[in-house]
Amino acid sequence: MSSVVETRKTSPSQNPTPRPKSVEKEEVPADINIPDNYVAWTLKNQKPRPPVTLDNLLQNIQWVSLAVLTITPSIAIYGLCTHKLQWATFVWSVIYYFITGLGITAGYHRLWAHRSYNASKPLQYFLAIAGTGAVEGSIKWWCRGHRAHHRYTDTDLDPYNAHKGFWYSHIGWMLIKPRYKPGVADVSDLSKNTVIRWQHRWYIWLIIGFGFLLPTAVAGLGWGDWKGGFFFAGAGRLCFVHHSTFCVNSLAHWLGETPFDDKHTPRDHFVTALVTVGEGYHNFHHQFPMDYRNAIKWYQYDPTKWFIWVCSQLGLASHLKIFPENEVRKGQLTMQLKRLRQTQEGLVWAPNVEELPVISWESFQEQAAKRPLIVIAGFIHDVSDFLDEHPGGRHLLVKYIGRDATTAFFGGVYDHSNAAHNLLSMKRVGILHGGTQHGLQDKSIPPAQRLRIARYNELGGSPYNSSTAISDNEGLLG
Numbered sequence: 001m002s003s004v005v006e007t008r009k010t011s012p013s014q015n016p017t018p019r020p021k022s023v024e025k026e027e028v029p030a031d032i033n034i035p036d037n038y039v040a041w042t043l044k045n046q047k048p049r050p051p052v053t054l055d056n057l058l059q060n061i062q063w064v065s066l067a068v069l070t071i072t073p074s075i076a077i078y079g080l081c082t083h084k085l086q087w088a089t090f091v092w093s094v095i096y097y098f099i100t101g102l103g104i105t106a107g108y109h110r111l112w113a114h115r116s117y118n119a120s121k122p123l124q125y126f127l128a129i130a131g132t133g134a135v136e137g138s139i140k141w142w143c144r145g146h147r148a149h150h151r152y153t154d155t156d157l158d159p160y161n162a163h164k165g166f167w168y169s170h171i172g173w174m175l176i177k178p179r180y181k182p183g184v185a186d187v188s189d190l191s192k193n194t195v196i197r198w199q200h201r202w203y204i205w206l207i208i209g210f211g212f213l214l215p216t217a218v219a220g221l222g223w224g225d226w227k228g229g230f231f232f233a234g235a236g237r238l239c240f241v242h243h244s245t246f247c248v249n250s251l252a253h254w255l256g257e258t259p260f261d262d263k264h265t266p267r268d269h270f271v272t273a274l275v276t277v278g279e280g281y282h283n284f285h286h287q288f289p290m291d292y293r294n295a296i297k298w299y300q301y302d303p304t305k306w307f308i309w310v311c312s313q314l315g316l317a318s319h320l321k322i323f324p325e326n327e328v329r330k331g332q333l334t335m336q337l338k339r340l341r342q343t344q345e346g347l348v349w350a351p352n353v354e355e356l357p358v359i360s361w362e363s364f365q366e367q368a369a370k371r372p373l374i375v376i377a378g379f380i381h382d383v384s385d386f387l388d389e390h391p392g393g394r395h396l397l398v399k400y401i402g403r404d405a406t407t408a409f410f411g412g413v414y415d416h417s418n419a420a421h422n423l424l425s426m427k428r429v430g431i432l433h434g435g436t437q438h439g440l441q442d443k444s445i446p447p448a449q450r451l452r453i454a455r456y457n458e459l460g461g462s463p464y465n466s467s468t469a470i471s472d473n474e475g476l477l478g
């Protein structure tokens with residue numbers, strides 16, 4: 001940050017060691033001068049490009065991306081039709097798929113876009129070269145888009161906005177000029193990195209070398225399969241790496257569970273992890289993007305995490321960031337509570353205490369002469385549909401019609417199960433005046449309602465909330 005301040009305050013002529021203008025300019029974070037209401041203002045006022053129609057389609061196509069994403073698979077398919085795939089070439093293609101995939105996942109994504117660990121220079125060069133072999137743009141360009149994706153997820157400022165559909169977030173955003181400009185995201189830290197600058201400078205040559213020449217040469221020099229090397233380890237492998245990465249923007253925002261948060265579209269799924277070299281636990285990743293892991297459990301598939309860990313053991317990587325377990329578990333708990341709340345809301349509960357009429361002992365006696373009413377824990381219950389169902393026999397219920405059966409119910413005659421208590425609460429038809437003052441908690445609250453999921457703003461008014469419950473009841477009695 002200090003260099004940023006210095007750059008802003010000091011003009012180039014006053015600087016004792018002036019650097020090239022382009023470097024100087026890039027060191028100012030892109031988002032340092034944005035207004036406080038940048039997101040809302042931009043979303044409201046940014047004028048999108050007109051919708052794509054048949055008439056303007058050609059002007060809206062991103063031709064370079066279209067060429068790369070159509071010619072590569074065409075070469076691979078042509079190769080499959082005209083050249084026999086050798087075992088050695090197949091194995092090499094798979095290996096090179098993982099190498100270049102890791103360049104993106106461990107390099108572009110976790111190291112540079114998210115700074116989730118520190119990498120030594122040799123590892124950085126390896127990842128920059130491997131990532132170049134995946135032909136997905138320079139590190140800087142890639143990270144700028146990805147940081148905007150995390151910052152403005154699911155909005156028009158998100159370059160791969162998943163709300164625009166699976167295919168848009170997978171590939172459409174690259175083929176058609178975006179309707180909205182991606183939101184601002186700072187990558188000034190990357191401009192200072194010599195490896196990134198080196199890659200940026202030699203990018204085209206590195207693509208030719210590591211996207212095509214190297215995979216071809218290994219198969220050619222290794223076992224004489226030059227053509228196979230080009231068709232399969234070059235083009236075919238590239239096609240797989242492309243769609244593997246694209247799946248992080250599409251499949252990972254579409255398939256699976258949301259165990260940490262459901263505010264946005266990212267999801268966790270094993271299949272996504274499988275096809276993306278471990279980037280499939282995307283719900284976790286969007287919540288804890290600085291964590292070097294995507295999968296937090298040992299049995300989940302995250303080879304990128306394993307690779308980074310092995311590098312750290314070899315002294316090539318350090319400062320692997322892990323989000324505090326306590327905070328991770330808070331996210332999990334929140335989602336578990338949400339699911340429990342849904343279950344809770346799907347059940348039918350005893351009538352609300354406030355809605356029950358308060359009845360005097362005399363009135364209770366009068367009505368009990370007409371229908372089977374029994375008092376237990378201050379509540380009047382109509383047991384007419386239960387007389388013949390009572391496991392202890394009809395006679396025991398009949399015996400207590402018009403009487404208080406609290407003691408008998410809670411162990412005097414039989415210590416009823418929690419299920420019996422829950423069921424009993426469903427038969428409440430009134431509150432006996434003066435009947436609920438004592439034994440309020442255990443006896444008047446059915447077991448299934450003693451522990452409940454409540455929103456923070458519901459706690460105060462709950463009839464089951466200790467002090468307020470008593471005052472509510474006093475109000476009823478009053």
Ligand SMILES: [Zn+2]
Pocket residue numbers: 149248249252253266282286
């Ligand atoms: Zn995402």
Ligand SMILES: [Zn+2]
Pocket residue numbers: 109113114146150285289
């Ligand atoms: Zn990310």
